[in-house]
Amino acid sequence: HVQLVESGGGAVQTGGSLRLSCASSRYNYRSYCLAWFRQAPGKEREGVAAVYTGSGAKYYTDSVKGRFTIIEDDAKYTVYLQMDDLKPEDTAMYYCAADEYGGSWSRLSPYEYNYWGQGTQVTVS
Secondary structure (H helix, E strand, O other), X not given: OXXXXXXXXXXXXXOOXXXXXXEEOOOOHHHEEEEEEEEXXXXXXXXXXXXXXXXXXXXXXXXXXXXXXXXXXXXXXXXXXXEOOOOHHHOEEEEEEEEEOXXXXXXXXXXXXXXXXXXXXXXXX
């Protein structure tokens, strides 16, 4: 199994910033697909950002483009989500996810990932 430990959530005003962190217990993080998802009450889990550690290729959902940045640190086995210009609609539980790369990458599909963190709450008001 892969253990993912998240931190950095909290409450912020509209237009503010937060930086979420997700640390992995795995040493082969370099060849993993990593992603951030979010889920608000009564809504489906939504893919926010994804990165492949082997190449640095990144993808974002349209609603966060220009505001969020996913950053991987291979040396620390950690992936970050830098969240700027936060809006109330960004309020959700945020989860990091990971899986080994198997030759294809669905990026923002939750079915791509086998390993999940426990979630960290982000509240924007």
